[in-house]
């Protein structure tokens with residue numbers, strides 16, 4: 001992989017990690033008044049897939065959507081403003097962490113209903129095709145999304161109508177704290193997709209280079225043949241299902257799994273790839289780290305300041321009816 005691309009992937013993953021680490025820190029202040037589902041440990045999926053897509057391609061996501069929104073190029077300040085319930089947020093402060101949207105970059109939204117955005121993505125993909133473009137739609141769902149009937153109806157319709165949709169199943173092995181094998185009689189997601197006529201393959205979701213190259217290859221095919229594909233990305237969530245904590249050590253997930261996955265932390269994986277392919281890149285990496293740290297600090301400080309000012313004016317205390325003309 002060429003040097004600039006490798007560094008870009010690193011930058012994007014580190015930026016997402018730094019934002020979410022900052023959310024963890026700020027959460028105890030209780031100024032982020034909503035559930036947050038962090039993607040720490042899963043950044044390579046979002047960055048690998050979405051770096052292979054174009055801004056004009058569409059994307060729909062799930063409750064765990066920060067990485068997808070940022071990977072798609074969504075505005076960071078507007079995301080953080082949304083977490084602080086500010087009306088400058090990307091959903092004007094009404095949606096919160098699970099409802100991120102940025103029309104400028106065709107981040108078409110995300111939602112809390114497991115599997116709920118998958119059929120919508122099929123419709124959006126069909127619209128792209130009917131408009132005569134070569135754009136595609138990316139649909140992210142978790143392995144929990146594969147528990148849902150709507151997921152299978154979506155596979156069927158996408159195959160039947162030849163919809164250019166890339167189904168990305170971000171398989172972190174759990175739906176909240178229930179392992180996949182406890183919920184699904186057959187755990188081979190690709191076999192299920194193939195049975196509907198959707199070409200599918202499995203990728204190491206912690207290796208951003210593999211995620212990028214596979215996605216790029218499939219997306220290029222889809223621009224030509226306007227047919228669906230599915231990628232199952234095997235990955236692991238390093239944080240709790242929800243909130244800033246951890247669900248290891250309290251019996252909810254076995255600690256041995258964390259020990260097994262830690263060496264495969266996607267940021268460690270890419271750091272090793274950079275070390276191997278780009279010797280003497282230490283100064284460059286430090287430059288990227290400094291730039292990301294400064295950007296994230298400035299964005300949070302800005303949001304916090306405006307949150308405090310708004311709070312002081314008691315603007316957040318009064319319920320505001322949504323204005324349907326604003327989106």
Ligand SMILES: Cc1ncc(C[n+]2csc(CCOP(=O)(O)OP(=O)(O)O)c2C)c(N)n1
Pocket residue numbers: 063064112113114115141142143144145146172174175176241
């Ligand atoms: C239809 C529906 N059922 C149950 C829930 C409760 N719920 C919220 S997140 C979640 C886990 C989803 O797991 P997965 O799709 O694998 O995503 P992950 O949290 O692992 O990223 C569940 C069951 C919900 N929001 N919607």
Ligand SMILES: [Mg+2]
Pocket residue numbers: 142143144170171172173174175176
């Ligand atoms: Mg899951």
